[in-house]
Amino acid sequence: MAETTSPISRRKLIAGAAVAAGGVLLTNLPGADAQQAVKAPAPPPAAPVAPDDPTKVPGAPTTAVGERSPFVHPQRAPVGEITGTSLTPLQDLTGTITPSDLHFTRIHAGVPTIDPTKHKLLIHGLVDRPLEFSVDDLKRFPAVTRVHFVECSGNGRAAYRTPKPEMTPQQVDGMTSNSEWTGVPLATLFHEAGVQTAAKWFLAEGGDASLLDRSIPVSKGRDDALVVWGQNGEPLRPEQGFPIRLLLPGYEGNANVKWLRRIKLGAEPFMTRWETSKYTDPLPGGKIRMFSFEMDAKSIITSPAYPERLSGPGWWPIRGLAWSGRGRITRVDVSTDGGKTWLAAELLTALTNKAHVRFEHMWQWNGNESLIMSRATDDQGYVQPTMAQLKAVRGPGTDYHFNSIRAWRIARDGGVTFEANT
Amino acid sequence: MRGALVIAMTLAVAACRAEARDDYLGDKEPQRFGIGHTPTPAEVAALDIDVSPNGAGLPAGSGTPEQGATIYAAKCASCHGKNGEGMPPAYPQLVGGPKGAFNFASDYKIPRTIGNYWPYSTTLFDYIRRAMPLTAPGSLTADQTYALSAYLLSREGLLPAGATLDARSLPAIQMPARSHFVLDDRRGSTGGPKVR
Numbered sequence: 001m002a003e004t005t006s007p008i009s010r011r012k013l014i015a016g017a018a019v020a021a022g023g024v025l026l027t028n029l030p031g032a033d034a035q036q037a038v039k040a041p042a043p044p045p046a047a048p049v050a051p052d053d054p055t056k057v058p059g060a061p062t063t064a065v066g067e068r069s070p071f072v073h074p075q076r077a078p079v080g081e082i083t084g085t086s087l088t089p090l091q092d093l094t095g096t097i098t099p100s101d102l103h104f105t106r107i108h109a110g111v112p113t114i115d116p117t118k119h120k121l122l123i124h125g126l127v128d129r130p131l132e133f134s135v136d137d138l139k140r141f142p143a144v145t146r147v148h149f150v151e152c153s154g155n156g157r158a159a160y161r162t163p164k165p166e167m168t169p170q171q172v173d174g175m176t177s178n179s180e181w182t183g184v185p186l187a188t189l190f191h192e193a194g195v196q197t198a199a200k201w202f203l204a205e206g207g208d209a210s211l212l213d214r215s216i217p218v219s220k221g222r223d224d225a226l227v228v229w230g231q232n233g234e235p236l237r238p239e240q241g242f243p244i245r246l247l248l249p250g251y252e253g254n255a256n257v258k259w260l261r262r263i264k265l266g267a268e269p270f271m272t273r274w275e276t277s278k279y280t281d282p283l284p285g286g287k288i289r290m291f292s293f294e295m296d297a298k299s300i301i302t303s304p305a306y307p308e309r310l311s312g313p314g315w316w317p318i319r320g321l322a323w324s325g326r327g328r329i330t331r332v333d334v335s336t337d338g339g340k341t342w343l344a345a346e347l348l349t350a351l352t353n354k355a356h357v358r359f360e361h362m363w364q365w366n367g368n369e370s371l372i373m374s375r376a377t378d379d380q381g382y383v384q385p386t387m388a389q390l391k392a393v394r395g396p397g398t399d400y401h402f403n404s405i406r407a408w409r410i411a412r413d414g415g416v417t418f419e420a421n422t
Numbered sequence: 423m424r425g426a427l428v429i430a431m432t433l434a435v436a437a438c439r440a441e442a443r444d445d446y447l448g449d450k451e452p453q454r455f456g457i458g459h460t461p462t463p464a465e466v467a468a469l470d471i472d473v474s475p476n477g478a479g480l481p482a483g484s485g486t487p488e489q490g491a492t493i494y495a496a497k498c499a500s501c502h503g504k505n506g507e508g509m510p511p512a513y514p515q516l517v518g519g520p521k522g523a524f525n526f527a528s529d530y531k532i533p534r535t536i537g538n539y540w541p542y543s544t545t546l547f548d549y550i551r552r553a554m555p556l557t558a559p560g561s562l563t564a565d566q567t568y569a570l571s572a573y574l575l576s577r578e579g580l581l582p583a584g585a586t587l588d589a590r591s592l593p594a595i596q597m598p599a600r601s602h603f604v605l606d607d608r609r610g611s612t613g614g615p616k617v618r
Contacts, residue, residue, distance in 0.1 A: 080512070082557070083556075108553075109556065109559065122465070122466065124466050124470070129460065130466060131458040131459070131460065132459055132460075132461040132465065133458040140455070140457050191453060191454060192455060192457065192458065209553070209559050210552070210559065211471070211552040211553060211559070211560075212553075213472060213552070261469070262469050264470070266474070268476075270472055270474055270475075270548075271475050271541065271542045271544065271545055272472075272545060272548060272549070273545050276540055276541050276542060276545050276603075277534065277536075277540050282526035282527040283527050284527045285527075286524045286525070286602055287527075287602055287603075287604050288526070288539075288541075288602050288603045289604060289605075289606055289607065289608075290603050290604070290606065291605055292606040292608060293606065294606075294608070296608070385617040389617050390617065393617050393618060394527065395528055396528065396529065397525075397526050397532065398527065398530070
């Protein structure tokens with residue numbers, strides 16, 4: 001059903017046509033407009049027919065695979081075809097775990113279809129014993145299960161470049177997601193292969209059609225990097241790297257190479273396109289920062305937020321998410337007066353290392369116009385900066401790592417809109 | 423207040439887990455598990471396609487800007503434009519970005535092209551070979567990849583007309599932006615609230 005109209009199937013058709021035409025096929029590429037077009041949301045499902053009294057009629061049978069209530073239909077708002085993104089609807093989430101089918105996606109050459117029985121991971125280069133592992137091989141190693149967020153370092157760019165009052169949390173910061181991951185520590189595989197002391201960097205390469213590759217410090221591989229196959233109780237979703245991906249807790253999303261097929265140990269970074277032309281940060285004074293992996297502490301209020309409307313004065317929960325790529329969130333402060341005064345919010349969930357934390361602050365709204373914002377602090381003492389602070393330090397041309405304080409304006413009629421300048 | 427108990431319990435559980443896991447390379451479990459198989463040199467070679475700044479990994483072959491111009495027109499121009507101007511942001515501009523001022527931090531709209539932004543010439547070969555053209559990645563020969571690299575470098579004034587690009591000459595090209603790149607200096611800021 002949906003499968004036959006998915007971009008994957010269209011890509012298969014394109015690929016087939018390419019072969020038929022002897023490999024020349026540029027006319028069938030998605031145009032620049034199609035590559036950037038926001039797909040229209042799927043039509044809302046037919047209004048569910050609920051009996052007046054559900055206690056008086058038997059309900060529906062159980063099914064092989066469950067579905068969401070027909071009264072809720074969170075969507076990722078995908079953009080693009082072969083290259084594209086889809087954003088997590090942060091405003092629809094509860095707690096900290098992102099449902100796997102709502103995890104944000106960034107793809108550079110489509111989502112590959114990979115047979116897990118044929119997929120291999122090669123480790124070679126500056127190692128004593130080059131090794132190749134099947135997915136089943138990897139599952140024989142002692143495993144760990146950990147909760148971590150993955151955030152694209154471009155998260156927040158649209159809200160920076162083209163801010164609009166009518167932006168949802170999803171549109172502002174929907175390129176962060178949080179999952180329970182299961183896999184083998186990369187350190188274990190390093191031991192197995194015998195990484196040589198001369199090795200300071202490793203190349204991680206994906207098995208998609210872009211063969212995306214990044215250079216990562218060996219120290220990160222020994223610290224907390226994982227090769228994961230499990231996400232939220234099941235195998236990885238194809239869009240998240242099935243059958244295996246690299247998981248680098250706290251590092252920018254692009255470095256968490258999906259569909260991982262090769263790790264090569266080397267003495268120096270490999271200087272791929274993804275760590276030179278892209279994912280580098282121009283700074284005042286003619287410098288460009290590279291290998292800026294860690295995602296600094298950040299938070300966003302996900303409710304109240306556009307397009308919500310407060311029905312009137314009274315008690316309202318201010319809820320949101322906070323995270324840091326450098327460690328644990330230690331506190332989140334909330335302001336309801338545009339940053340003049342701050343109050344510590346409740347942290348509702350475990351303060352997990354490099355993971356989303358849910359915060360809440362009960363607010364008695366008096367009906368006046370208000371500017372609400374949140375500010376995260378992590379265990380390194382780092383405090384989430386304002387947009388003005390970031391711009392002053394980095395200049396307005398920085399392209400990644402937008403972790404500025406986010407604000408929402410509450411109008412007297414209860415309407416909520418995004419406020420970009422903090 | 424209500425978070426305190428949760429935190430305490432979580433820390434206690436985490437401490438137990440860490441203890442159980444930290445000794446997995448100790449007495450009970452071996453340094454090595456002997457899982458996986460040794461790949462043949464051919465198996466490694468089939469995947470070992472990366473190219474380093476010193477030229478390691480570059481294959482035999484060569485190409486000229488003139489050869490590259492023909493290939494570019496046939497295989498690249500439909501997305502990246504007849505003159506490398508691209509269709510941003512979907513298909514990036516490749517050449518012709520402003521040179522000299524190097525003030526990218528002042529405006530994200532300043533085009534970042536091969537000649538004014540890319541720090542290493544070898545990246546060009548590596549990326550074209552692994553990922554381009556978008557609908558037929560991996561379809562270009564080594565000669566074609568050298569030729570396309572030569573064409574784009576010549577368009578940026580970094581390779582003279584008629585020059586031949588190969589495994590020796592490509593890594594020798596000094597890219598103008600190279601000296602501007604610095605390692606992440608935010609690391610020192612983790613001990614305090616200083617923004618970098």
